[in-house]
Amino acid sequence: MPDELWIGAERLRLRPYRLGDFDDMHALMSQPAIHRYPSREPFSEEESWTRLLRHLGHWTEFGFGFLAVEERASGRFVGEAGFSFFRRGLAAEFGRDPEATWTIAPEYQGRGYAREAAMAAQDWADNKLGLSPTLCMVHADNAPSLSISRKLGYREIGRAVYLDQPVIFHERVRGSGGAEHL
Template identity: 30%
Template sequence: MGLPWDFRTIAGERVTLDLLRDDDLEALFEMQSDPEVCRYMLSEPRTRERVAEVRERDAAATRLEKTGDYVQPAIRDASGALVGTLYFHLTSVDDRTAEIGWALLRREQGKGYAREAAALMIDAAFGEIGLHRVYAELDPRNEASVALCLRLGMRHEGHFVEHMWSKGEWTDTGIYAVLEREWTARTTG
């Protein structure tokens, strides 16, 4: 297994995964304060001060070594502008499992950036880090994220009804996942 794994810039055809920078604050604030972007997330829209705190914390998360470690790189377009963020959380070293998630500025949604960014990270998860399983937990009402999971070749594994109390209501949780052998067969087949 490739742990510990230090995050490095990962470039794709149209997007690059890169560490968060100080100059990302305005775009992050635009994204994380937008009620539509935050609708299916666990957090409420954030203040500028809270976004600055979270950016500083997440920018420092650069290594996957033990259960609970995470990276949250910026998703950048060809010009280098931040269009969103990717979340990658090592949930079990023993089981070689991680959770993936994404968020994009509303004006950048629907352009394929999240798909390419997630695919780059899943490639690294299986090819470099040596993981066995990558999964996404999401609110099944988030049709765009469900569709993205399916486009990535993730299978629907579960639907937990009224699984958590979030933002004043009981919400369901959907689980989508892909195994290393499935990803490898899909990308080489």
């Protein structure tokens, strides 16, 4: 895993997860507010540990994955963003390409951090990794994430039910236009 990788954004820094990030990541994933979309229970310690190991494994096998998001000014962990192969068992066309995702801790929401982190991660995926197309899945009622996906240039390609919740599938092809920041 590239320990030296740091992706800079205006107010944030993104870097690959490390084992030492477990406490911060578990604190994030065990908050009920994080699991509003889709509605599910907060993660147990075991589920957070499995998630962290999945993130680390992505870097080993694919050369990309989730990134820990830190606030530049304070150095505090504020969330995560990045790309993953989730293998959700949904439609065949949704699972063949890396899926973008972003999550910011509730106490840091409302500051534009999710947008900033997602844009920095997408820029990195486009310009350093050449990942294209990329996908994302957003709960149909999650207006902030739907707005971010549009700003990144993602376009709706389908709808389904995942974990008993309505979701919208999006795809972004590099160079197809539409991303406001790229």
